[in-house]
Amino acid sequence: MYDCIVCGSGFAGSVSANILASKYDKKVLIIEKRGHIGGNCFDCIDENGILIHKYGPHLFHTSNKKVWEYLSRFTQWDKYEHKVLCSIDGQNVPIPFNLNTIEQIFEPQKAKKLQEKLLESYELNSKVPILELKKSDDVDLQFLADFIYEKVFVNYTAKQWGMKPSELDSAVTARVPVFVGRDNRYFNDEYQAVPKDGYTKLFENLLNHPNIKVVLNTDFKDMVTIRDNKFYLNGKKFKGKVIYTGMIDELFDYKFGELPYRSVDMRFESIDKEFFQAGATINYPNEHNFTRITEFKHIHPIKSDKTTILKEYPQNYVKGENTAYYPIFTDDNQKRYNQYVEYSRKFDDLVLIGRLAEYKYYDMDDVVERVLDIAKEVEL
Ligand SMILES: Cc1cc2nc3c(=O)[nH]c(=O)nc-3n(C[C@H](O)[C@H](O)[C@H](O)COP(=O)(O)OP(=O)(O)OC[C@H]3O[C@@H](n4cnc5c(N)ncnc54)[C@H](O)[C@@H]3O)c2cc1C
Known part of the structure; x- marks a missing residue:
């Protein structure tokens, strides 16, 4: 019934699915363990009517025209150039x-x-x-x-x-x-913007295709099993490609040990005034246990008496308890990751893409670029 299975509906999974469905006319099943699409780029309107980024502020920036043009087929953009202030000795500086x-x-x-x-x-x-x-x-x-x-x-x-x-x-x-130089912008890329109707809408448009079926609230391993280096979908041997964008160590049952990640406790607060701070993000290197505060109204302007801020408290990633956000780059971790990659070569039709599967810090445009490149290489 399906030609391909995609694990995860972040940029890696959703762009892969879109290309498979629209360019190669493949029937695609996306399995997503969360209750929504979009991976860590997911956004939604909160109780103050403000568009918030549930997994931390996501600012799109790229100098890659191909990526920009590809994504522009699925969204219109609001120009947005991110600026970050930093609290040093009581004053906020760029x-x-x-x-x-x-x-x-x-x-x-x-x-x-x-x-x-x-x-x-x-x-x-x-x-x-x-x-x-x-x-x-x-x-x-x-x-x-x-x-x-x-x-x-x-x-x-x-x-x-x-x-x-x-x-x-x-x-x-x-x-x-x-x-x-004197450029106060956080990024210098040619294209800097946020999707006009939010990231989630962009993902809906990417996945809006009769060949794509998305199953939410379902772990990949609830539907797919692995035996003798082959994949089985609901117990039946699966002959097509498997695009996996989840954690590579989890896919292979941690056989070479866990790959460490850093997590963040994202705490949103509703504030009873029009604005809380002077800009979208203020970093606090030396005070507090959180690293930064982001006020979403500066990113997605809206008239409202209230505002919503996000404080980010970094913490260790603990399997089953919180979310794996950032791969931790050390030589040992890279060696362990390489063992997984070597092992993955036993699987003919497995494609590993994305921040978790490749254990890399990818920005959004990097992931999209990677999928567009891989699509050519392996005829996704
Ligand atoms: C706090 C934070 C801020 C960021 N800010 C920016 C920014 O400003 N600009 C920028 O360009 N990039 C930013 N990024 C990076 C951006 O989030 C990533 O580039 C992008 O999300 C990578 O997409 P992905 O598809 O690889 O991974 P993800 O978005 O993580 O998607 C993976 C998906 O797979 C699903 N999944 C995983 N395992 C399973 C499983 N076993 N079964 C089913 N589903 C599964 C997950 O639920 C998730 O939906 C930020 C990242 C973080 C953590």
Whole structure:
């Protein structure tokens, strides 16, 4: 009855299903364990009439025209350029740390000197990873690096990951740049927007095809079993492709051990005033147990006397208790992941895609790009 099974209805699963159904005329069964489609990008209107992102703020940004054009077939967009403020010593300053931030924090002479040194050493509008700046020979740049490291980076990273920066892969620390310019935007990509009617609507449009059936509230393993490296759907041998976007260790019953993740306790609060804070997201590296507060009205403007904020409290991922959000990049974890990938090669028709199946930090556009590329490679 079905040509393909897709586990999960996030971007990885939904874009795969859409291509299979519309381009290759395949009958697709999507099995989704949550009660809704969209994976971690799911959004909904809350009791204040505000569009909230249930699994944390999702801001779409890409420089990939192909991805932008593909998704634009399923949604219209509201232009939105994300800006993040960071609470340092009682004032809110723009991050990534940039030339404007320097002016706001240091007295004028000191600020001028630091700006000049940065511009002498690096190109205008370049991004310098914080750990690279720390290695500079110049005492003023070292001072700046240490300041940013202490005030913006180290405590935030410790809270976010539950470990010291040195214990993490440099790919994580490289994500924290100093921006040698005056652009206060958090991302510099060409396309920056949020779906006009929300992400969930975008997913509904992706999946609105007579060849696609979505089963919600059902774990993949409730319908699919594995014997002798073959898949069985409801007890019958399944001959088509299986696109798996869930956790790879779970798929193979943790035979090489668990892959660790970081989770977040997302706590929403309704506030009885029109606005709570000056911008969409304010980071709190040094105060509180939460990392940041997001106020959704700044992302999806609406007139209302109330507002909704989200505080994010990072925590360890515990199987069965909370949600796996961020893969934790260490050499050991990567080795374990590679063992799973090696094992997965025994399965002819299995395709592993997405943040959980590939144990990678993918942004939304990365996942869509990955599916579009894989679709060509394996004739999804
Ligand atoms: C807090 C947070 C903020 C983020 N912010 C941004 C941002 O601003 N911009 C950006 O570009 N990206 C952002 N991302 C990344 C973005 O969420 C991912 O790129 C995207 O969700 C990946 O899609 P996916 O399909 O791989 O995974 P997911 O969205 O996680 O989808 C996987 C789906 O599979 C289902 N599933 C898993 N296992 C099973 C099973 N056994 N049976 C049935 N169903 C199963 C899950 O329920 C889920 O619906 C953020 C991520 C997080 C965690």
